[in-house]
Structures are given as structure tokens and as C-alpha cells.
Amino acid sequence: MLNKIISWLNDFFKDRNFMKLIHITENLVSKVLSIALIIVIFVSIFDLILVLSQDLFVQEPVGFFNVTLIEIFGFFLNVLIALxxxxxxxxxxxxHVVQLELVLTTALIAVARKIIIFDTSKYDxxxxxxxxxxxxCLALSYGIICYIHKRKV
Incomplete structure (x- = not known):
């Protein structure tokens, strides 16, 4: 019995079998993250619709929107970042590759969102x-990556 367990563990930790387990785990985690992110996207869209409808139809308007337009842009950009x-x-x-250009684009959108909704009264x-x-820095990184990819083609 102990020999079978040791044999099974020995087979399990061989590089090929272990890499197969890692590959399965990566796939499972990325699919769970996708489902969770889809839920976040729909909740964010619902939140955006709720804020817009409340501002347009429920509250006494002060101008066109009661909530500042900057905050509404923040909601839109949250959905875009989630997408x-x-x-x-x-x-x-x-x-099974991390696309660096896509990651940098997402980071640029996130930083741009922060700049757009930047409140000078709260921050220095x-x-x-x-x-x-x-x-x-992100723009330079993106430019370097694009330049390298164009040179390879």
C-alpha cells in the first residue's frame, strides 16, 4: 500500500504530469475570473443605469445632472476597464500568453480614469x-512594445 502511494506521488511529481496539473489549474482559475468579471460588469452597468435614471427622473435637477458629470464618466470608465x-x-x-500591449492599454485607461475623476480638494x-x-511611463512602455512588434513583422 505504501509502495503504491510512493509510486503514485513519484508519477504525479514528474515534470510532464505536474505541468499538466498546473495547466488545468491555470485554465480553471482564468475561467472563474472571467465569470466573476462578467458579474462585476453587469453589476457596474446596473449601477450606472441606476445613477443615471435617479439623476434624470427622480431627483430635482440642478443643471442637467445632479451627480457631477465627472462621476458619471467614472462609472463609464469602470465598465470599460472591466471589459x-x-x-x-x-x-x-x-x-495562454499575456498580451503586454493589452495589459498596458488597460493600465493606461485606469490611470486616465483616475486623472479624469481627480478631485483637487481631496488630493495634493x-x-x-x-x-x-x-x-x-505607461505610454512610453506601450510605444516601445509597439515599435518592437512592428520591427519583427
């Missing part, structure tokens, strides 16, 4: 400079 993350996961499931100007620097 980009879903695309990242989908590409990984299909090709240094924080805005840091976001600008992050945007510059």
Missing part, C-alpha cells in the same frame, strides 16, 4: 503629477 480586463483574461484563455497636486508620470 478590458475581461479581454485580457479571454486572450490568456485562448493563447503632487498626486496629479505622479499620475501624469505614471501615464508617461
Amino acid at each position: 478590458e480586463l475581461l479581454e485580457n483574461i479571454t486572450v490568456y484563455i485562448r493563447k 497636486k503632487v498626486d496629479l503629477i505622479a499620475l501624469g508620470f505614471a501615464t508617461l
Whole structure:
């Protein structure tokens, strides 16, 4: 009995079998993440519709929107970022490769969202400079990756 267990463990930890287990785990985790992200996208869309409908039809309007337009843009960009993350996961499931251009695009959108909804009363100007620097670094990284890919083609 002990010999069978040792033999099974020995077979299990051979490189090929172990890599198969890792591959199965990666697929399972990426599919669970996709499902969770789809739920987040629909909840975000519902939240956006709720905020828009409440602002347009329920509350006394102060201007066209009671909630600032910047906050509404933030809701839209949240959905866009979630869609980009879903695309990242989908590409990984299909090709088993992390697409660096797609990751950088998602990061740029996330930083741009933060800049768009930036509230100067809550944060210091240094924080805005840091976001600008992050945007510059991400844009340069994206440009380098695109340049390298164009040279290979």
C-alpha cells in the first residue's frame, strides 16, 4: 500500500504530469475570473443605469445632472476597464500568453480614469503629477512594445 502511494506521488511529481496539473489549474482559475468579471460588469452597468435614471427622473435637477458629470464618466470608465480586463483574461484563455500591449492599454485607461475623476480638494497636486508620470511611463512602455512588434513583422 505504501509502495503504491510512493509510486503514485513519484508519477504525479514528474515534470510532464505536474505541468499538466498546473495547466488545468491555470485554465480553471482564468475561467472563474472571467465569470466573476462578467458579474462585476453587469453589476457596474446596473449601477450606472441606476445613477443615471435617479439623476434624470427622480431627483430635482440642478443643471442637467445632479451627480457631477465627472462621476458619471467614472462609472463609464469602470465598465470599460472591466471589459478590458475581461479581454485580457479571454486572450490568456485562448493563447495562454499575456498580451503586454493589452495589459498596458488597460493600465493606461485606469490611470486616465483616475486623472479624469481627480478631485483637487481631496488630493495634493503632487498626486496629479505622479499620475501624469505614471501615464508617461505607461505610454512610453506601450510605444516601445509597439515599435518592437512592428520591427519583427
